[in-house]
Amino acid sequence: MRKRAEIRISGMTCATCASTIESALREKGVESASVNLGSETAHVEYDPSRLKLSELERAIRDAGYDVINERATVKVGGMVCATCESTVADAIREIDGVSDVTVNLSTEKAYVTYNPKVVSLDDIRRAVEDAGYQYLGVVGEESESLEAEIRARDLRERMRKIIVGFGASALLMALMYLAPMTHTMSIVMMCVATPAFVYVSSGIFRAAHRALRNRNLNMDVMYSMGTGVAFVSSVLSTFRILSHDFIFYETAVMLASFLNLGRYLETRAKWRTSDAIKKLVALQPRTATLIVDGSEKEIPAEMVKPGDIILIRPGERVPADGEIIEGEGYVDESMISGEPVPVLKKPGSQVIGGTLNKNAALKMRAMRVGRETFLAQIIDLVDKAQGSRPEIQRLADRVVGVFIPIVLSIAILSFLAWYFFGRSYLPEDRILMFAISSMISVLVVACPCALGLATPTAVTVGIGRGAELGILIKSGEALEASDKLTTVIFDKTGTLTVGRPEVTEIVGDERMLRLAAGIESRSEHPLGEAIVRMAISKGIDIPETKDFYAFPGMGVVGVVDGVEVAVGNRSFISERGTRIPDDMLERASALEELGQTVLFVSVSGAAAGAFAISDAIKDSAKAAVQKLKSMGLDVVMITGDNIRSARSVAEQIGIEEVHAEVLPQDKASEVRKLQQAGRTVAFVGDGINDAPALAQADLGIAIGSGTDVAIEAGEIVLIRDDLMDVVRGIQLSRKVMSRIKQNIFWAFAYNTALIPVAAGVLYPGFGITFRPELAGFAMALSSVTVVSLSLMLKRYIPDVQK
Numbered sequence: 001m002r003k004r005a006e007i008r009i010s011g012m013t014c015a016t017c018a019s020t021i022e023s024a025l026r027e028k029g030v031e032s033a034s035v036n037l038g039s040e041t042a043h044v045e046y047d048p049s050r051l052k053l054s055e056l057e058r059a060i061r062d063a064g065y066d067v068i069n070e071r072a073t074v075k076v077g078g079m080v081c082a083t084c085e086s087t088v089a090d091a092i093r094e095i096d097g098v099s100d101v102t103v104n105l106s107t108e109k110a111y112v113t114y115n116p117k118v119v120s121l122d123d124i125r126r127a128v129e130d131a132g133y134q135y136l137g138v139v140g141e142e143s144e145s146l147e148a149e150i151r152a153r154d155l156r157e158r159m160r161k162i163i164v165g166f167g168a169s170a171l172l173m174a175l176m177y178l179a180p181m182t183h184t185m186s187i188v189m190m191c192v193a194t195p196a197f198v199y200v201s202s203g204i205f206r207a208a209h210r211a212l213r214n215r216n217l218n219m220d221v222m223y224s225m226g227t228g229v230a231f232v233s234s235v236l237s238t239f240r241i242l243s244h245d246f247i248f249y250e251t252a253v254m255l256a257s258f259l260n261l262g263r264y265l266e267t268r269a270k271w272r273t274s275d276a277i278k279k280l281v282a283l284q285p286r287t288a289t290l291i292v293d294g295s296e297k298e299i300p301a302e303m304v305k306p307g308d309i310i311l312i313r314p315g316e317r318v319p320a321d322g323e324i325i326e327g328e329g330y331v332d333e334s335m336i337s338g339e340p341v342p343v344l345k346k347p348g349s350q351v352i353g354g355t356l357n358k359n360a361a362l363k364m365r366a367m368r369v370g371r372e373t374f375l376a377q378i379i380d381l382v383d384k385a386q387g388s389r390p391e392i393q394r395l396a397d398r399v400v401g402v403f404i405p406i407v408l409s410i411a412i413l414s415f416l417a418w419y420f421f422g423r424s425y426l427p428e429d430r431i432l433m434f435a436i437s438s439m440i441s442v443l444v445v446a447c448p449c450a451l452g453l454a455t456p457t458a459v460t461v462g463i464g465r466g467a468e469l470g471i472l473i474k475s476g477e478a479l480e481a482s483d484k485l486t487t488v489i490f491d492k493t494g495t496l497t498v499g500r501p502e503v504t505e506i507v508g509d510e511r512m513l514r515l516a517a518g519i520e521s522r523s524e525h526p527l528g529e530a531i532v533r534m535a536i537s538k539g540i541d542i543p544e545t546k547d548f549y550a551f552p553g554m555g556v557v558g559v560v561d562g563v564e565v566a567v568g569n570r571s572f573i574s575e576r577g578t579r580i581p582d583d584m585l586e587r588a589s590a591l592e593e594l595g596q597t598v599l600f601v602s603v604s605g606a607a608a609g610a611f612a613i614s615d616a617i618k619d620s621a622k623a624a625v626q627k628l629k630s631m632g633l634d635v636v637m638i639t640g641d642n643i644r645s646a647r648s649v650a651e652q653i654g655i656e657e658v659h660a661e662v663l664p665q666d667k668a669s670e671v672r673k674l675q676q677a678g679r680t681v682a683f684v685g686d687g688i689n690d691a692p693a694l695a696q697a698d699l700g701i702a703i704g705s706g707t708d709v710a711i712e713a714g715e716i717v718l719i720r721d722d723l724m725d726v727v728r729g730i731q732l733s734r735k736v737m738s739r740i741k742q743n744i745f746w747a748f749a750y751n752t753a754l755i756p757v758a759a760g761v762l763y764p765g766f767g768i769t770f771r772p773e774l775a776g777f778a779m780a781l782s783s784v785t786v787v788s789l790s791l792m793l794k795r796y797i798p799d800v801q802k
Contacts, residue, residue, distance in 0.1 A: 002031055005053055005097070006117040007042040008068040009035070009060060024063040028056055053118060054099045067115075069099055073383060074110045074124055076103070077134030077151065078207075083219065083404070084133070085452065087211065091131035095123050104456050109139065111384065132210030139383065151267070158264040161200045165257025168196035169773075172250035186238040186247055193234070193249035201227055201256035217404050222411075226443040227255050230772060233436060246433055254773040255444060262780020280379045280467065283354035288319035291363065308366045312357045321368035324349045329360025381472055381717075385463045390476030392455055392740055399451065407446035407755070414759040415439040425764050434760070437772060441758035445775035446751055450782040454743035457790035462736030465793050470719040471729045478715040479740075481699040482733030484680045488628050488726070489671060491685040491693070492639035492646065493526060493615060495703060496653060496723070499686065501526050501615035503534040504596060507584060508609020510540065516567050516601050516611070518543035518560040523550060527599060530613050531567070553640045553663035555599070566602045569642065578602040584610055595648030597641050617652060624723035625654045627800055631730070634679070638662055638670055638693075667693035684726055685714075701726055724800060731798040739793055743786045750782035 009021065018035040021042060025033035031045040044056060057067045076088055085103045088110055092101045097118030102111045112124060125135040172189055179185055204227065207220035230252035237246040288304050289311040290297045296311060301319040304310065309325070312318055318331070330342035333355045342358050345351055351364055354375040370376065418426075418435035426434055459476050466473045473479060490496050506513060517535030520528035521542050535542060548558035555568015557576075566576055570588070573580060580588075580600060584607060588598040591612040601608045625635050638659045639646045646660035659670050667683075671693050674681050683690065683697035694700030694714050702714025703721060716733075718725040758775055762768040770778075 002045050003048045003096070004043065004045050005056075005115070007044065007053070007057060007060065007115065008117075009040050009042055009065050020063055021060055021065060024059045025056060028059045030056065048096050053097045053115060057099050057115075067099070069113050070116045071111065071113050072121060072124070073139035074112060074121075074128070075136035075139060076108055076110050076128055077136050077154070079103075079105055079108060079133060083211070083217070083452075087131055088128060088133055091127045092124055095119055095127055098124075104460070105452050107456070107460050108136075109383075132207065132213075155264060155267060158260050158267070161203075161260045162257055162264060164196055165200040165253055165260065168192060168200075169250050169254040169257060172253065176247075176250060181244045181247065183238075183240070186244060189247065189249045190235065190238045193231075193253055197227075197231055197249075197253050197256065200253060200260060204256060204259060217408075219404070222404065222407065222443045222446065223259055226440040226772060227252050227259075229436060229440055230255065243429070246436070248437075248772075251440075251772050255440075255776045258773060258776030258780055259444075262776070262783055265780065265784045280354075280375065280382065283317065283375060285317040285319050285354075289313070289316075302370055304366050304369045306366055306369055310364050310366055312362045312364060314357055314359050314361065316357055318351045318353050318355050318357065318364065320353045320364075320366040320370075321373045322351055322364040322366045324351060324362055325365050326363035327361055329362055330358040331362075332356040332358055378467065378472060381474055382463055382467045385459075385472075385474050385476070385478075390455065390459065390480045390740075392480065392737075392744070403446075403451070407442065410446075410755060410759060411439045411442040414442050418760060434769075438758060438760040438769070440772040441770045441775040442755055444772055445754045445758045445770065445778055450747035450750060450786045451744065453783060453786050453790075454747045455740050457787050458736055458740045458743055458793065461790045461793040462732065462739070462796075465796055466729070466732055469725075469728060469732065469798070471725055471732060472717040472719065473729070473733065474715050474717065478699060479733045479736050481680070481715070482682070482730050483737040485633060485682050485699060485730065487634040487636060487674060487679040488682045488684060488730075489636045489638055489674070489693075489697070490625075490655070491667070491683070491690050492637055492641065492649060494686040495684055495690075496621045496637065496649070497615035497617055499526060499615065501530045501597070501613045503530050503611050504614045505591065505612035506534070506609065507587060507611075508601065510538070512601055512603065512609040513538070514540050514543060515560045515563070515565045515603060515608070519545050519548065519556055519558045519565045519567055521545065522548040522558065523556050525550075525556075526615070527597060527613050528556065528567070531599075531611055534611075563604045567599055570598070570600060573600040573602050573607070576602065576605070578605055578607055580607045588612075589644065592642055592644035593648060595645055595652065597645050617649065618721075618723055620723040621653050624727055627724070627727045628730075629654070631727075633730075636674070638667055640664065664690075668696040671696045682730070684723075701729060727800045728798040731800060732796065735796055735798075736793060739789060743789055746785050746789070747782060750778060750785075754778055 021035045022033045025042065025044055029046070029051055031047065033042060033044045035042045042060070046056065057069075060067055079085060079088060085105045089101050089103045092098055092110060092112055095114070097115040098112060099115070100113040103109070104111070110124075110128070114124070121138060128135045171192055175185065175189055175192070204220055204223050208224035211217065211221055230248035233242060233246040234249045234252065236242045237244055285301050287298050288301045290299050290304070291309040291311055304320050310319060310322070314329070324345050324347050326347060328344070328346040331345045331351060332342045333352060345362060351362075352375065353368075353373040368374070371380070415435045415438065418438055419431060422431040422434060455476075459479065462479065463473045493499060493501075513531075513535050517532050517540060520531045522545050523529075532542065543560050546559045548556065550556045551568070551572065555566060555572035557564065557566040559565070566573060566578070570580065570585075578600075584600070588600070588610055591598055596612045596614045599611045599613065601610065628635050634657065635655050636657045636659065637646065637650045637653075637655045640662055641649075641660055643658070643660040646658050650656070650658045662670055667690060671681055671683055675698070681697045682699040682701055683693045684701045684703065685694055686703055690702075694702060699716065700714040701716045701718065703718045703723075703725075716729050718729065754770065754775070756762070757768065758770040760769055
């Protein structure tokens with residue numbers, strides 16, 4: 001059966017691109033393919049039994065183009081272990097048109113990339129529900145109350161089962177120990193145990209049924225086998241098919257109760273791992289006061305449009321990003337920037353949505369609203385990061401994939417070993433009971449839930465903690481890179497320095513300053529802006545410039561007042577055939593020795609003068625460099641400045657390794673050279689001019705004060721302009737990685753230590769065995785241990801902050 005689909009494509013520039021893509025699709029085996037360059041879409045007809053849409057998208061990407069898909073974050077309820085993750089992911093991935101899906105057990109979310117022309121959210125909902133899990137809506141929609149209601153109902157139900165289960169277990173144990181086991185007593189116990197067992201364990205058996213229906217062998221299947229064997233053997237004993245020694249009613253009910261207790265504790269703990277996102281979402285105000293023709297009108301915040309005039313009363317939160325147009329007062333930006341001191345805002349000041357107006361009525365003009373606001377971008381970034389999977393998680397997933405078959409084999413081998421070879425250690429009439437008991441214990445104690453939770457809970461809490469500290473960690477991979485760093489490279493201008501250089505000395509006359517300011521008025525370079533500011537401060541009119549051309553990292557040239565003017569570094573001016581007088585060179589060298597940057601000016605090919613420009617070093621630069629060194633990291637400075645100025649600045653900060661006179665486009669090459677020398681490199685830049693170097697580095701750290709460019713460029717984005725946050729970010733990342741390793745250790749420790757005990761290996765030598773109900777308790781304890789260790793990251797304070 002043929003299927004038609006539309007694929008949106010980006011990157012096409014001409015008709016050749018369209019034919020290239022059509023050829024790629026036909027080679028893949030589609031029935032027909034038609035690519036429209038104007039609408040940038042491909043219409044394909046294919047046989048879904050032979051091809052999946054994701055394969056066609058891959059063919060387009062392999063041809064050198066990109067496919068435009070949508071991304072949705074779906075909340076999923078009912079997942080309890082790592083195998084549930086894979087079940088949900090597989091179910092969604094099976095939908096033709098879904099190109100990528102990642103499921104996070106700890107946040108209970110599925111991150112789905114899909115073709116909206118082929119797949120709807122309803123298709124995803126059906127896939128989740130058909131797999132046996134709860135579809136709780138899409139993140140960003142008004143589904144918080146529904147989710148909270150479903151989760152609260154689930155917790156109440158589990159609590160009732162725990163109470164009923166332990167109550168019935170206590171009664172069964174009392175009956176067992178207070179009266180001799182007779183046939184009548186066994187029937188009484190069956191009457192007490194059966195309704196409690198059905199009620200308490202029904203969810204476990206339903207989950208096992210769903211797993212088997214989806215051809216998935218998960219822990220619910222193993223629990224069901226464990227509790228089922230205990231209950232069935234008890235029933236067989238009651239009807240005298242087995243002896244009374246095989247009555248395990250209290251074990252079956254208590255075991256199911258412990259499983260519910262473990263999942264109750266897990267669910268409560270998992271809720272808390274997403275607190276950071278909840279706090280950020282809570283910052284978004286629900287309403288805004290719109291000013292229309294001088295009158296006030298309250299509207300939902302999501303209805304604010306760019307250009308709207310909004311009134312913000314004292315105590316209210318800013319509903320959108322914008323600019324103050326009237327009023328003056330202090331705004332608390334601490335939840336966004338981490339800076340505790342409120343910031344004075346007056347007409348012309350920028351305000352960020354979600355921040356708190358402290359003390360005065362302000363009027364603002366909305367500029368960015370809804371999902372475009374800075375806060376919304378942070379929420380989206382943190383949410384995506386929490387759903388990312390570092391390599392160590394993939395390793396855990398592979399382990400879980402082979403773990404359950406191994407445990408099943410151990411359980412069966414344990415039963416067979418005790419049944420056939422237990423006569424040396426046990427009386428004849430206890431062998432079968434001991435073999436069954438050990439098999440049940442192995443099945444129950446081996447739960448890999450803790451292993452499945454070890455990484456995602458730590459990543460979720462750690463990235464959330466970073467957001468609270470003003471450090472946006474964009475992926476789990478960034479955490480791993482931080483853990484392996486050997487070298488931190490700092491860009492100089494705007495990163496180690498304030499980024500607002502000022503002219504400190506002028507060698508030349510007023511005409512030279514006027515001409516230089518004229519040409520630099522067309523430049524956006526901070527050094528050029530300093531020259532323009534100097535000219536304006538002296539009351540000089542800035543002249544028009546023609547034929548302007550910039551040579552990045554070297555200088556600018558153009559025509560001002562009818563003469564050619566060039567402003568740039570020494571080599572730039574010399575290469576243009578201008579001879580710089582010796583006395584000017586000597587003065588320039590002296591200034592460069594003091595850490596100042598010198599720009600020379602040539603007018604009509606003759607040297608006309610020079611500027612000494614200085615950029616103040618940030619207060620936090622020296623302390624941050626020293627702290628990084630104390631952590632065993634090499635610190636390097638990279639700059640386009642001449643070597644004298646660069647070394648002078650580096651010496652003041654405490655950096656020995658300097659790469660000077662590096663053009664902006666060559667910074668990435670310098671990073672690559674250090675990587676080829678065996679170093680694992682972090683590059684710290686301001687996120688605007690340093691994007692290639694940030695991308696080339698093993699870890700890009702952007703200091704961007706919240707700009708869009710910075711958020712795009714870095715893998716770690718520092719909201720505040722404070723270099724100590726570089727140290728905090730690396731320390732936090734290392735702490736999270738350390739906690740992940742601890743979690744994995746404890747997850748493995750429980751299993752590796754208790755599976756042999758449950759199988760009875762200590763019984764021949766020490767008489768130690770492990771009852772099934774205690775196995776259930778240990779299983780719950782392992783998950784709670786891992787989640788609790790992760791939650792401790794919520795209170796983590798980086799060492800440098802103590």
